[in-house]
Amino acid sequence: MSQRAALIAVIVAFLVGIIGSLAVRPPSGNTAPAQSTDSTRAAQRISWRVPIAFATNLPVIGDAIVYVADTLSAASNGAVNLQVFEPGEIVPPFSITDAVRDGKVEAGYTWLGYDQGKVAAAPLLGAVPFGMEPWEFSAWWFDAGGRELGEALYAKQNIHILYCGITGPETAGWFREPLESLDDVQGLKIRFAGLGGKVIEQAGASVTMLPGGEIFQALEKGAIDATEYSLPIVDQRLGFNRVAGFNYYPGWHQPSTSFHLAVNLQVWNQLNPADQGLLEAVCTASVTRNLSRSEALQGAVIAGFPDVGVSAETLPDDVLRKLEEISGQVMAQEAARDEDFRLIHESQQAFRNDYAKWKSRAYLPRDF
Amino acid sequence: MSQRAALIAVIVAFLVGIIGSLAVRPPSGNTAPAQSTDSTRAAQRISWRVPIAFATNLPVIGDAIVYVADTLSAASNGAVNLQVFEPGEIVPPFSITDAVRDGKVEAGYTWLGYDQGKVAAAPLLGAVPFGMEPWEFSAWWFDAGGRELGEALYAKQNIHILYCGITGPETAGWFREPLESLDDVQGLKIRFAGLGGKVIEQAGASVTMLPGGEIFQALEKGAIDATEYSLPIVDQRLGFNRVAGFNYYPGWHQPSTSFHLAVNLQVWNQLNPADQGLLEAVCTASVTRNLSRSEALQGAVIAGFPDVGVSAETLPDDVLRKLEEISGQVMAQEAARDEDFRLIHESQQAFRNDYAKWKSRAYLPRDF
Known part of the structure; x- marks a missing residue:
């Protein structure tokens, strides 16, 4: 896709979203999570509607959720299914956690910094000026109490958050x-x-x-x-x-920008432990894949700046x-x-x- | 466990291994991978013997495989089971890929640099002097052709390798x-x-x-x-x-040290795609968790040096x-x-x- 075509697609997606978001559709009937732990249960265990804050045609920040959805589907033989909705298609890009909190959707993928207005501490989980580098954030999250603090902060919002992606520094503008x-x-x-x-x-x-x-x-x-x-x-x-x-x-x-899968707390608590484990593992894998892609793709863009x-x-x-x-x-x-x-x-x-x-x-x- | 007790445990484990390795036991009868893709298949799909190069009581380099085994078991509801054997228990620590290549075990977890004597290029996948930093190695592996080159190198050894852990720099000695x-x-x-x-x-x-x-x-x-x-x-x-x-x-x-799960190529090829996907996702998650733990735990050790x-x-x-x-x-x-x-x-x-x-x-x- 050319740059202009991609740009138009993003703008159209956003305008469609503005209209679509006026009437957030209720969850469809087949989205209740399976509670059985019987290995002989029917194939589909999870079918969630997952609105996102970044269009899937945007490299790195947009395609991480595609990796997550594809990997979950592959590793579960199709039993764990995330239906990804583009920004604004069913929820405005800055209102994703609102929809998750209220149970309008089961989960969403976003940058928690957008919650700054209602959860003052949220940006600390997303990006901090002169803050931690990506691997340093991961170390804090997994091995120095970050996860527990983050989960507690969002449990108050009726949301369970999974750390599900990170990139290196943004440009300063x-x-x-x-x-x-x-x-x-x-x-x-x-x-x-x-x-x-x-x-x-x-x-x-x-x-x-x-x-x-x-x-x-x-x-x-x-x-x-x-x-x-x-x-x-x-x-x-x-x-x-x-x-x-x-x-x-x-x-x-x-210096780093982290992304989370926000899951409605009741929906999360009703999952069986195996599916919780699978979701957490795939989100953790997404952290590696997202950072790898983030680090790999920028050098060539900078090298090409003189041409544009x-x-x-x-x-x-x-x-x-x-x-x-x-x-x-x-x-x-x-x-x-x-x-x-x-x-x-x-x-x-x-x-x-x-x-x-x-x-x-x-x-x-x-x-x- | 005290430092001295841990040290003695490592030494004993190694000496036992020297004896044990004189007679590598053949795979037990229940290790053949399931080939069914039927979701109603019996619970146990994978049961592999997995020798390792680093004792599981060693932080970071030893406990990564414990995370991998536990996460695979949790996410599969017990259907994917790695039986981890301490260094030397059934295979000497420097001969793990030999045992995998020859089908004496289904898989092993090791640092490929130990293969230097038989696969000259192997250390390039494990650690390079003045080489790539951890996130840089991941970027090369996943997004700049590294994985394809690494897999091709080890396919010649009858082995499929999965990138399954990485740490920051070692000390210079x-x-x-x-x-x-x-x-x-x-x-x-x-x-x-x-x-x-x-x-x-x-x-x-x-x-x-x-x-x-x-x-x-x-x-x-x-x-x-x-x-x-x-x-x-x-x-x-x-x-x-x-x-x-x-x-x-x-x-x-x-500057980085990466670790791999080496799987016998026939064993890997006989897996169903969902289990291949699950193994790959959990190994990729282990990269995040291993690096996080590696980065998180060293500062306190250095701070305590004057006391020891x-x-x-x-x-x-x-x-x-x-x-x-x-x-x-x-x-x-x-x-x-x-x-x-x-x-x-x-x-x-x-x-x-x-x-x-x-x-x-x-x-x-x-x-x-």
């Missing part, structure tokens, strides 16, 4: 003009998500939140001056390079240091306002202090 | 005396494995290969002066800190540069001697050149 000092973001109209959005807002930008499918048009029409969204291969697919020629690095606002008129740029060190300082202030503000945020933030900080003793010793210098 | 220049390794009797062993040998050391269970005694008796083996938490569990007080970093010889009389040391930059130069020579020698080595090495180098364009841009500087 696409700009029409060079960003030489932090003064350059004063009054800049920029699309930005999550805690990074609060940081860049505190730095003086005018921040708006848009789903992936709306960003290109907003940039093209001048409704926004700049945007961050995702990885180079995703952003280029969405056409940002055609309306903003400067692509900045490093991804200070999201993009300049890859690195933010000056003093800009990064200033953004880090503001990030610290934003994290402290959020921790003071919300107890769950404080608890999870402290757990992450404690782990990072410990991890630093290893990270600083074990790896070769970056210039090897 | 345990030494009785400080290592201030490369002259200090001249004539040093050291235990070293894989391609790193060839490099340190070329640098002037006298290299020997010993399984984990034999290293402590060799160090204590002075049969060797120094050793590398694994991660800080593993090496300390084996007692190296009690006979060699200097623990060096970074892990130049193994260990000095953590960083190799001087000029020593690393010289070792990198020798590594390049060793890689070129091996590539010239073996066509498979050349082919896989070139694939890895091509991927690394591409990946570097991303790595150098995307991540924050190491001092953030």
Whole structure:
């Protein structure tokens, strides 16, 4: 599919979604999970409707759920079936966990940072400015109490979350003009998500939140001056390079971006332990596959920038240091306002202090 | 279990193995894989004997197969059963793929670098000096042709390999005396494995290969002066800190160490696709879990070094540069001697050149 065709598909999918989302269909009759643990039970054990936040034709962030659904189906001989619905097709992309919480769908696949407005601590499970690198997040999640904290946070929302994907850093964004000092973001109209959005807002930008499918048009029409969204291969697919020629690095606002499968808590609790085990294993496999694909595909995109008129740029060190300082202030503000945020933030900080003793010793210098 | 008790258990397990391995038992009668794809088939579909190279009481390198076996059993409701045999119990730790190739066991879990003597290219799938970091190896394996090359290499050995675990860097080793220049390794009797062993040998050391269970005694008796083996938490569990007080970093010889489940090719081909899919998904999940545990547990061990009389040391930059130069020579020698080595090495180098364009841009500087 050409870039333009892909772009149009995304926009159409989103507009269809706007209409479709006005009337969220109730779950169909065959979606009740099987409760039998008898190995001779009928073939279909799980048939869930799974809305997603990122179109499946987007590399890395969109196709991870396809891997999950295909692998579940293959490993269960078709007995575990996720019916994936494109962004907005049955649920708006920013309302996925609402639909899961209320039982309108059994599960959804999303970035929990979009829940920032109703669950203040949610972005800590999705992406943190100057936060953990991908493998560091996995280590915290599985071996330093992260999972327990995350599950408890979302149990209050009537949701069981499974860690089900992660990518490396996003790009720091696409700009029409060079960003030489932090003064350059004063009054800049920029699309930005999550805690990074609060940081860049505190730095003086005018921040708006848009789903992936709306960003290109907003940039093209001048409704926004700049945007961050995702990885180079995703952003280029969405056409940002055609309306903003400067692509900045490093991804200070999201050194890793993790994704979760959110399952309605009653639906999860009614599953038999084998199916819970299978879902968890396949989501954990998706973490490896998603990060692998994320790391593998970006180098070629950056190498091709000169051919499509993009300049890859690195933010000056003093800009990064200033953004880090503001990030610290934003994290402290959020921790003071919300107890769950404080608890999870402290757990992450404690782990990072410990991890630093290893990270600083074990790896070769970056210039090897 | 105390460190000493764990150490004795490892040594006993190894000595028992030496005796046990003199008569490798043939597969028992119930190990033939089920070929039915009928969902009403009897519960037990897979029952394999799986010898391993690292004792299950060793953290990270030893317990990954326990995760794999437990998860397979849970997700299949007990229908997929790996019977894990400790190192040497039925197969010597360095002969696991021989037993799999010859059908003496259905599968085994090991580090393919131990096959260096019979499959020259095997260490490229296990660990490469100044080679890929863990997530980079995964990206090459899944998304840049690594898996296809690895599978083809081992199909010649009558084996299907599944990538089934990875850790971060090993330590660069345990030494009785400080290592201030490369002259200090001249004539040093050291235990070293894989391609790193060839490099340190070329640098002037006298290299020997010993399984984990034999290293402590060799160090204590002075049969060797120094050793590398694994991660800080593993090496300390084996007692190296009690006979060699200097623990060096970074892990130049193994920036990542990957592990594989080796399955007899006929056994693999007779599996139904669903069980193949389940095994592959759980092994891929093990990659996430193994790396997470590897990254999570080392910081506390390093923090505790002063209490157990260990000095953590960083190799001087000029020593690393010289070792990198020798590594390049060793890689070129091996590539010239073996066509498979050349082919896989070139694939890895091509991927690394591409990946570097991303790595150098995307991540924050190491001092953030």
